[in-house]
Amino acid sequence: MRGVTEAEAQIRTEDAEWVSTDAAPEAPPAATTPAVDSALPEPLPEDRYLNRELSWLDFNSRVLALAADPSLPLLERAKFLAIFASNLDEFYMVRVAGLKRRDEMGLSVRSADGLSPREQLRRISERTQQIANRHAHVFLDSVRPALADEGIVIVAWSDLDDAERDQLSMYFHEQVFPVLTPLAVDPAHPFPFVSGLSLNLAITVKQPENGGQHFARIKVPDNVDRFVQLPNREGDSVVRFLPMEELIAAFLPVLFPGMEIVEHHAFRITRNADMEVEEDRDEDLLQALERELAKRRFGSPVRLEVADDMTENMLELLLRELDVHPGDVIQVPGFLDLSSLWDIYGVDRPDLKDPPFVPATHPAFGERETPKSIFATLRDGDVLVHHPYDSFSTSVQRFIEQAAADPNVLAIKQTLYRTSGDSPIANALIDAAQAGKQVVALVEIKARFDEQANIKWARALEDAGVHVVYGLIGLKTHCKTALVVRREGSAIRRYCHIGTGNYNPKTARLYEDVGLLTAAPDIGADLTDLFNSLTGYSRKDSYRNLLVAPHGVRKGIIERIDREIAAAHSGAETGIRLKANALVDEQVIDALYRASQAGVPIEVVVRGICALRPGVAGYSENIAVRSILGRFLEHSRIIHFRAIDEFWIGSADMMHRNLDRRVEVMAQVKDPRLTAQLNDVFESALDPATRCWELGSDGHWTASPQEGATVRDHQVSLMERHRHP
Incomplete structure (x- = not known):
């Protein structure tokens, strides 16, 4: 290279x-x-x-x-x-x-x-x-x-x-x-x-x-x-x-x-x-x-x-x-x-070149120079970060760095799928271990083309006293999760991050991703169970607020699609919006076809591969597919089920290998303030004036809008929104 x-x-x-x-x-x-x-x-x-x-x-x-x-x-x-x-x-x-x-x-x-x-x-x-x-x-x-x-x-x-x-x-x-x-x-x-x-x-x-x-x-x-x-x-x-x-x-x-x-x-x-x-x-x-x-x-x-x-x-x-x-x-x-x-x-x-873009510090975490305690912020409520528009270094990275330096933090557990050569996240885990905290890092050394970098970090983490796990036999660990356990008075509180992108500060400036930071006890309990499965012999396959592959993501998504179908049959307002890198899994595609047959409107934003054939009378006439490419690599996975009013984010694409041969996590975002943010992402991406490519029933992609029509750029609009919230 x-x-x-x-x-x-x-x-x-x-x-x-x-x-x-x-x-x-x-x-x-x-x-x-x-x-x-x-x-x-x-x-x-x-x-x-x-x-x-x-x-x-x-x-x-x-x-x-x-x-x-x-x-x-x-x-x-x-x-x-x-x-x-x-x-x-x-x-x-x-x-x-x-x-x-x-x-x-x-x-x-x-x-x-x-x-x-x-x-x-x-x-x-x-x-x-x-x-x-x-x-x-x-x-x-x-x-x-x-x-x-x-x-x-x-x-x-x-x-x-x-x-x-x-x-x-x-x-x-x-x-x-x-x-x-x-x-x-x-x-x-x-x-x-x-x-x-x-x-x-x-x-x-x-x-x-x-x-x-x-x-x-x-x-x-x-x-x-x-x-x-x-x-x-x-x-x-x-x-x-x-x-x-x-x-x-x-x-x-x-x-x-x-x-x-x-x-x-x-x-x-x-x-x-x-x-x-x-x-x-x-x-x-x-x-x-x-x-x-x-x-x-x-x-x-x-x-x-x-x-x-x-x-x-x-x-x-x-x-x-x-x-x-x-x-x-x-x-x-x-x-x-x-x-x-x-x-x-x-x-x-x-x-x-493109004009320089400096990510903004999320308002919940203070100014770039005068940061707030992330723990205090999360005690007041959940925060949704949207990279690269929200700075990774002053949100997710700062979360791990503050945890490493906080004497009240007892343990940090984190998955690492793709690292960078100079990884501040890995360095913070090393600092935490050297400070006497219990630190667990699940380093996926089978991440294709990043194997050497991950092996290097795995050894450096082990040398510092971090408990390093290489994943599960037969599965890649692709989920993006972090759990911080903190003593607060006589109580123990758990703080969590679940995201769609890697813990890599360099790609966080190039990739579009979302992440949920929360102190919700039920999500903390779920992540505790998940890490116990990843590091021990637990084979838990059901969770309170998470969908976890290889057992739960496909099943959970299809169940929710079927609930939208049931709502359509009862005359309720329905709709499915899905944003992903790839849509290949036949079982998910067939469930979407069934929903289309029931009259459920379905809008898909897919960056790369799409095996679904939209717009065919009889089974997919209610499905529209578009693709957005631009300055940033569209990478987030978000699903919205309108009738049941659920928003989900996570690491899994709709592909066989993600749903069957990986550990993936999807989390429901419940706070109305945060679901409004996810809704805004969909509204911008699906705006008829947004520059995109649309997939036809014949499998061909066509640039849209047509020449002469009003055109807006989805990513430029989000940059402007974050510059002037």
Whole structure:
């Protein structure tokens, strides 16, 4: 992830998390009669689901649409090009890798829409080639020329004068040449291992004496900048960059002295990163995971990206030596690996970026400089925080830091799914343990692509005396919960946080999430029971005010959907509003179809994958689906059931892996002050004038509102609301 900050990389890994490796189960039979009514609904058709893989590619196409939008600041468009590229990398590393494994094993498990793994792979390959071409041309034909017009120029070696070439020659020989390793391929030199996501040059050299030609490979080093910034020309403020592969190509004669350079082309391979950790009760999970991490870099190839000017002979050689199927080749016009555009985004041009946004301290917690006691605040009532609009550092982070420093706090228990390199939350837990408090941290070391960071923190926490738990065998612990136990006089009071986002202060500035801070005794009792299940042998599966997966979330949601159906049959005003990252689970989707058949209006705001097919007469004509993408990554999960007047927030998306193979928590928000805040989020997101994409019954997404209509930006509106409450 060359040139990517930790917070920026987190955007990518979070998106990869909802690309599950698991095969979708067989589509369930047509919906049966809901228990709440004796009237049979119309049978549900077999083609009622959209394909999740193609839906994901549609999501990434919406990211690309942001890069193509000339109304956005120019460097933000370059950022979306980088995010698109990173998203696609991880989709191939995980989801496509899983499909290929099932196809190679001859497994006949079909997707919910009836496609075999092989047919899905074929459609993915076709669609990826289309959007990869579009991605390249948005950069080549739109963003790159616009950057040049603004004085940010990506140059070629032929654009440089002699003095600049001399300067770069010195840089190359001092900084680059020592770390390059030209690798020949001949009977004495087998084809070299090519690491996943590395950028490489495939080179053909010729011996002048006999004309014999040989293949060689050079890896573009990932510990130097992909785009080399040139010194400004005298009297010129233009910022210029030379791609590293062009610099290396210019000095190929130095790397192969005495040989003639016949051709050189860029290529890049993506490998299977879909690990399977065998969770043996008798083996240390940490050691098992570290063993699998060591294997990840040697995964089988799942995609080969090549420059579109690569010769047929060169491509055939790569396919043969890398053991890549021709259907897994993506030809890319221009530069490979545009995730490196983060280097360009780093240029100090605030006029070409979104205006700075500083999150506000929630009014309940005082001013940024004069904080209130969070414990005193929560004794007065619950608080709902909405990140990044409400500051994470002066709310959730401060909650844990105050608990660590408070002599009356006896214990802190917390789940950690994704940490940051410099984690103030983890540091506060260390401080608390060193101060003699009982501290429990459940660190999910199986969080994909964050395994190494979480292992590091787990060991640091253990060294400080924190009781570290690695999760439950067979399950990932994905819930976002914290429990603080405090002595107050002769009583013990419990303070809680339940959220939709990770305890990561860096991504909290980029991700949209909500969290409930409360001292409600019943929620405190529920979290106590939950942590006892996570750390001990308790197998509690029912709670007072929480829905907990893998036993309770799907069941609880479907029960509430059925209550809305019953209310519709009795003539009451009904409605379901759901906001999530993904909607894939067939049982939940079928329950929503039944509700639609009963006349319940359903509005869905989904950021990524949606397998539900809306707007079809007979079973989904009362369902509307929209997607909002923008400056912040829409990440919160919120559900509102109108007839029964319940709002729920939590960590779970409507996906098989969340509902069946993870510990997830959803909590009901009851305080009318807080439910009014959640209602405002829905009202803004669902406003007809809000810029979004709408999903049609044919599975296609359409930008909305149409050109010429009044348009508002959901996230800008929320920023303004928090600036001027």
